Amino acid sequence: MEWGRAQAYVVPLGVALVVGGFGAWLILALYRRLAGKDRRRARIGRMLGPPLALAFPLLLLVPALQATPLHDRWLEQAQRVAHIGLTGCFIWLLVRAVAAGEKAILRNHPIEVADNLEARRIQTQTRVLSRVLMGGIIILGASLVLLQFEMVAKIGSALLASAGLIGLVAGIAAKPVFGNLIAGMQIAVTQPIRLDDVVIVEGEWGRIEEIGSSYVVVRIWDERRMVVPLTWFIENPFQNWTRRSADLLGTAFLWLDYRAPIPAIRAELERICKDAPLWDGRVCVTQVTETTEHTLQVRLLVSARNSGDAFDLRCLIRERMLDFLAREHPQALPRLRAQMEDAADTPRRRMAVMADPDIRSPGAEDGEPAVG
Structure with a gap:
C-alpha cells in the first residue's frame, strides 16, 4: 500500500x-x-x-x-x-x-574606421534602445511574477482604486528614474551625443565612452572618467565638436614685434603645414588680428581631420614657428624698449615747456604753473 x-x-x-x-x-x-x-x-x-x-x-x-x-x-x-x-x-x-x-x-557597424559618423550614430541608438528595452522586459517579467501571488494581486487592486494619490506619490518618487528613461529615449532619437563624440562638459575636454540607461561616462583627455546623468545633456548646454563631422579648425597665436616679416611668416606656415601629416589640406591662413602699443598679434589658422590632430598640429606650429623666428628673424620677437635722456637737458626742456603757452591744454590750470 x-x-x-x-x-x-x-x-x-x-x-x-x-x-x-x-x-x-x-x-x-x-x-x-x-x-x-x-x-x-x-x-x-x-x-x-x-x-x-x-x-x-x-x-x-x-x-x-x-x-x-x-x-x-x-x-x-x-x-x-x-x-x-x-x-x-x-x-x-x-x-x-x-x-x-x-x-x-x-x-x-564598427567605429574603428576613419569615417565613423554613421557607425557612431547607429551604435548610440542601439545601445540606448537595447538597455531601455531590457529594463522594460525585466519590469514586465517581475510584474507578471508578482501578480501570480494573491496578496500582491489584492494590493494591486487597492492601488488601482486609489490611483490618484498613489500615482502622484509614485511619480514624485520615481522622477529621477523616469527622467533618465525619457532622456535616454530623447538621446537615442535626437542624438545630441554619440559614442566617441568629442565634447566639452563642465569645462573638461573628453570623449563619450559609454551611454548607459541612467548616466553617460566621459573619458577625459588625462584618462579620468566623468560620470554625468543622462538628464544633464538634455537640460544643459555643452559643446560637441563632432556633431556633424570631426573636421576642426585650430589656431595658434603669436605676439610679435612690429618689425616681424608677415610675408615670411605666411610662407613658413604653408611650408610647415605641407610637411605635417596632421594637416588635412583645407585651411592654412596667417592673419594679423590685433595690435597693441608694444606688439602685434598674429593668428595662425589651420585645419585637421579631428580634434586630437588639431591640438597636436597647433603645438607643432608654435614650436617650429618660434624656432624659425629665433633663427631667421630674431628682430621679430617682442622686446621692451626704453629711451634714455641726458640729465643736463632736463631742466632746459622743462623751462621751455613752461615758457611756451601753446603746448598747454586750454583751461588745464587757472593760475601759473608751479615751478620747482
Whole structure:
C-alpha cells in the first residue's frame, strides 16, 4: 500500500526529472560545443542554450505534477512555482535575445574606421534602445511574477482604486528614474551625443565612452572618467565638436614685434603645414588680428581631420614657428624698449615747456604753473 502510494508520486516526477535533466545536459553540451564559433547559427544557439536548459525540466514538470495524486491546494502551489520558473526563463531568453541583437548590430557597424559618423550614430541608438528595452522586459517579467501571488494581486487592486494619490506619490518618487528613461529615449532619437563624440562638459575636454540607461561616462583627455546623468545633456548646454563631422579648425597665436616679416611668416606656415601629416589640406591662413602699443598679434589658422590632430598640429606650429623666428628673424620677437635722456637737458626742456603757452591744454590750470 505504501509503495503504491509512493509510486504514484515517484514515477511521474522521476521520469520528468530524468528526461528533463538529460535534455538539459544535451542542450548545455551543445552550448559548450558552439563556444568560440562566430557563425550566425552558433550565435543563435549560444543565445538560446542556458534559458532552454533551465526551462526544459520545468516544462516537463508541469504535466508530471498533474499526474500525481496531489491535493488541489498543494498542486496549485507546486504548479505556481513551476510557472514562475518558466516565466523567469522566458524573460531571461528575451533579455539575451535583445543583447544578442545589440552585439550583432555593433559588430556590423564598427567605429574603428576613419569615417565613423554613421557607425557612431547607429551604435548610440542601439545601445540606448537595447538597455531601455531590457529594463522594460525585466519590469514586465517581475510584474507578471508578482501578480501570480494573491496578496500582491489584492494590493494591486487597492492601488488601482486609489490611483490618484498613489500615482502622484509614485511619480514624485520615481522622477529621477523616469527622467533618465525619457532622456535616454530623447538621446537615442535626437542624438545630441554619440559614442566617441568629442565634447566639452563642465569645462573638461573628453570623449563619450559609454551611454548607459541612467548616466553617460566621459573619458577625459588625462584618462579620468566623468560620470554625468543622462538628464544633464538634455537640460544643459555643452559643446560637441563632432556633431556633424570631426573636421576642426585650430589656431595658434603669436605676439610679435612690429618689425616681424608677415610675408615670411605666411610662407613658413604653408611650408610647415605641407610637411605635417596632421594637416588635412583645407585651411592654412596667417592673419594679423590685433595690435597693441608694444606688439602685434598674429593668428595662425589651420585645419585637421579631428580634434586630437588639431591640438597636436597647433603645438607643432608654435614650436617650429618660434624656432624659425629665433633663427631667421630674431628682430621679430617682442622686446621692451626704453629711451634714455641726458640729465643736463632736463631742466632746459622743462623751462621751455613752461615758457611756451601753446603746448598747454586750454583751461588745464587757472593760475601759473608751479615751478620747482
